[in-house]
Amino acid sequence: MKLGVLGTGMVGLAISNRLAELGHEAMIGTREPSKSGDKLKSRSDAVKVGTFSESAAFGQIIFNATNGAFSLDALRLAGKS
Ligand SMILES: NC(=O)c1ccc[n+]([C@@H]2O[C@H](COP(=O)([O-])OP(=O)(O)OC[C@H]3O[C@@H](n4cnc5c(N)ncnc54)[C@H](OP(=O)(O)O)[C@@H]3O)[C@@H](O)[C@H]2O)c1
Numbered sequence: 001m002k003l004g005v006l007g008t009g010m011v012g013l014a015i016s017n018r019l020a021e022l023g024h025e026a027m028i029g030t031r032e033p034s035k036s037g038d039k040l041k042s043r044s045d046a047v048k049v050g051t052f053s054e055s056a057a058f059g060q061i062i063f064n065a066t067n068g069a070f071s072l073d074a075l076r077l078a079g080k081s
């Protein structure tokens with residue numbers, strides 16, 4: 001199954017790494033993929049990285065693991081194609 005995981009914090013990373021471990025295709029979403037290197041140090045190589053909208057478009061199911069104070073902003077970005 002293809003899954004989108006919005007959020008590059010410890011929750012998003014733990015979920016996406018585990019999904020990949022279980023054999024799913026996971027794409028983690030962030031505002032700026034090109035600037036997320038350090039944040040994603042513990043990302044499995046099997047986990048793809050994209051923008052919030054790319055991750056949302058990729059997933060058949062979407063996990064929202066963004067900071068609660070900014071979740072609506074992140075979801076607005078995710079909704080843009
Ligand atoms: N950490 C825990 O132990 C824990 C436990 C229980 C529940 N939670 C909840 O799980 C969720 C994720 O927690 P977390 O610690 O993994 O991550 P987090 O640090 O709370 O959130 C990181 C994510 O929020 C996004 N974000 C931050 N500011 C933003 C803004 N202005 N606009 C859009 N997006 C923004 C970041 O985007 P970028 O990638 O672009 O930086 C990043 O993807 C939170 O709601 C938290 O309360 C966390």
